[in-house]
Amino acid sequence: MRSTRVLRQALSVEELNKIRVANLHPSIRKGTHFKEPLVVKNAYMQYIYDTSGKRYLDLLGGIVTVSVGHCHPKVNDALFQQAKNLWHSANIHLNSPVHEYAAKLAATLPGDLKVVYPVNSGSEANDLAVLMARVVTGNFDIISLRNGYHGMSPITMGLTGHSTWKQTAPHYFGFHHTMLPDCYNGLWAGCRDSPVQPDRKCEGSNCTSTHCTSADKYVQQLQEIFMYTLPQKKVAGFFIESIQGVGGVVQYPKGYVKKAFELVRQNGGVCVSDEVQTGFGRTGDSFWHFQDHGVIPDIVTMAKGIANGFPMAAVVTTPKIAECLTGAAHFNTFGGNPMGCAVASAVLDVIQEEKLQEHCKTLGTYMIHELNKIREEVPIVGDVRGKGLMIGIEMVKSKETREALPADKMAEIFEDLKNGGLIVGRGGFFGNTFRLSPPMCIQKQDVDSALETIRQVFKKYA
Ligand SMILES: Cc1ncc(COP(=O)(O)O)c(C=O)c1O
Numbered sequence: 358m359r360s361t362r363v364l365r366q367a368l369s370v371e372e373l374n375k376i377r378v379a380n381l382h383p384s385i386r387k388g389t390h391f392k393e394p395l396v397v398k399n400a401y402m403q404y405i406y407d408t409s410g411k412r413y414l415d416l417l418g419g420i421v422t423v424s425v426g427h428c429h430p431k432v433n434d435a436l437f438q439q440a441k442n443l444w445h446s447a448n449i450h451l452n453s454p455v456h457e458y459a460a461k462l463a464a465t466l467p468g469d470l471k472v473v474y475p476v477n478s479g480s481e482a483n484d485l486a487v488l489m490a491r492v493v494t495g496n497f498d499i500i501s502l503r504n505g506y507h508g509m510s511p512i513t514m515g516l517t518g519h520s521t522w523k524q525t526a527p528h529y530f531g532f533h534h535t536m537l538p539d540c541y542n543g544l545w546a547g548c549r550d551s552p553v554q555p556d557r558k559c560e561g562s563n564c565t566s567t568h569c570t571s572a573d574k575y576v577q578q579l580q581e582i583f584m585y586t587l588p589q590k591k592v593a594g595f596f597i598e599s600i601q602g603v604g605g606v607v608q609y610p611k612g613y614v615k616k617a618f619e620l621v622r623q624n625g626g627v628c629v630s631d632e633v634q635t636g637f638g639r640t641g642d643s644f645w646h647f648q649d650h651g652v653i654p655d656i657v658t659m660a661k662g663i664a665n666g667f668p669m670a671a672v673v674t675t676p677k678i679a680e681c682l683t684g685a686a687h688f689n690t691f692g693g694n695p696m697g698c699a700v701a702s703a704v705l706d707v708i709q710e711e712k713l714q715e716h717c718k719t720l721g722t723y724m725i726h727e728l729n730k731i732r733e734e735v736p737i738v739g740d741v742r743g744k745g746l747m748i749g750i751e752m753v754k755s756k757e758t759r760e761a762l763p764a765d766k767m768a769e770i771f772e773d774l775k776n777g778g779l780i781v782g783r784g785g786f787f788g789n790t791f792r793l794s795p796p797m798c799i800q801k802q803d804v805d806s807a808l809e810t811i812r813q814v815f816k817k818y819a
Pocket of ligand 1: 634
C-alpha cells in the first residue's frame with residue numbers, strides 16, 4: 358500500500374534550486390547525495406518516491422534513521438493521536454509519554470542501565486555522556502577510536518576521530534584517538550562478528566569463537582595512550598560505536614571491546630557505547646550491539662532509529678552515574694517532548710510485534726552471504742561485512758593492495774545504483790564503502806531484486 362496523502366503543494370525543482378542557492382547554508386548543499394539530486398515527494402515503509410512517481414528502495418533507511426519503515430501506520434497514528442492532545446511539555450510538569458517511554462526503554466537494557474535522559478540528537482546525547490563521564494570520575498581526558506563519528510557539536514567534533522568532519526576552528530580539547538582495530542584494513546587482520554570473514558586472513562594463532570588474538574595487539578595500542586598521553590594514566594571515559602557507521606561499517610576483532618573496557622575501568626574511566634546506528638535490534642542477535650561484544654557499558658547513547666526519523670535521542674546510564682549531575686541544575690527544553698516519546702514508544706512496540714530483530718538476523722545474514730558471492734565474482738569488491746541489516750561493501754582498486762576505488766568511480770556506481778532504483782549510503786575514510794542499513798521492514802523480494810541490480814552495476818565497472 359502506498360500513502361497518497363501529500364499535505365503541501367510541492368515546489369518545482371527550479372524553485373527548490375533557487376532557494377537552495379540563496380537561502381540554505383552551503384554545507385547543506387554540499388551534503389546532497391547525487392549528481393542529479395533526488396527530489397523526494399513521499400515515502401512509505403521501505404520505499405521512497407520522487408516527484409515523477411518513480412519508486413526507490415531505501416537501502417540506507419533515511420540515514421539509518423528510519424528503523425521500522427517510512428510513515429509506518431502505527432507510528433504515524435501514535436504521532437497524530439499525541440499531537441491532538443499534548444504537543445509540548447518540558448520536565449517542569451509531569452506527563453505520561455516521557456514516563457511511559459523511560460520505563461519501556463529501560464526494560465530493553467541489561468544490568469543497572471535503568472536511568473534515561475531524553476534529548477534531541479545523537480550529538481546532544483554524546484555531549485551529555487562526555488559531561489557525565491567527566492563529572493562522575495573527576496577526570497578530564499576521553500579516548501575514542503580513529504575513524505569514529507560521534508556528532509558535530511564542538512565536543513563531539515573532538516570526540517570524532519575522522520578529519521573529514523573536523524573544521525579548522527579549535528574544537529574541544531582533552532580527546533585522544535586510539536588506533537582503529539579494523540579487521541580488514543588495520544595493521545593486523547582479525548576475526549570479526551559477522552557471517553563472513555575478511556578475505557585477508559587473520560594471523561592470530563589462538564583465536565576462539567569469542568576472542569581474536571589480534572584484539573590484544575590493538576588493546577596494546579590503547580595501553581600506549583595511557584602510558585604516553587594521559588596524566589597519571591587517568592581517564593574520564595572511553596567511547597566506541599559498537600560497529601562504526603559513518604566510518605564505513607568497520608568491525609573490530611572479537612574480544613577487543615571487552616578487553617578495552619577492562620583496561621579503561623582499571624584506570625578509573627567509564628565506558629560508553631554509542632548505539633546511534635547499531636541499536637534497536639538492527640544487528641539481529643541482540644537488541645543492543647554492545648551485547649554481542651559481551652560487555653555492559655556504563656553509559657549508552659542512542660538516536661536516529663529511536664523514533665523512526667522523528668528528532669529524538671537518549672542517554673541511558675546507571676542510577677549511580679546519573680546522580681553525578683544533581684550537584685547543579687541540568688536542563689533540556691525539548692528533550693523528552695510528548696510527541697517524540699509517543700513516537701519512540703510506538704517504535705518499540707512495532708519492533709516487538711513485528712519481530713523485527715529476528716527479521717534483521719535472518720534477512721541480514723542472507724543478504725551478507727549473497728553479497729559475499731558478488732565479492733567473489735567481482736574484482737573491485739574488496740570486502741563485505743556487518744551484521745544483521747547493518748552492512749558494508751568496501752570497493753577497491755585491487756583486492757591485493759586494498760587500495761580504495763577512486764572517488765569518481767564510486768560516484769558513478771552510486772549514481773547507477775540510484776538510476777536502478779536503489780538508494781545506498783557511502784562511508785569510510787576514503788568514501789569507498791557502500792553502506793546498507795534499510796528500514797527493518799524490508800522484504801526478501803526487495804533484497805533479491807536489489808542484489809541483482811548491485812551485481813549488474815558492479816560488474817559493469819569491474
Ligand atoms: C554513531 C553516531 N553517533 C552520533 C551521531 C550524531 O547524531 P546527530 O546527527 O543526531 O547529532 C551520528 C550521526 O550520524 C552517528 O552516526
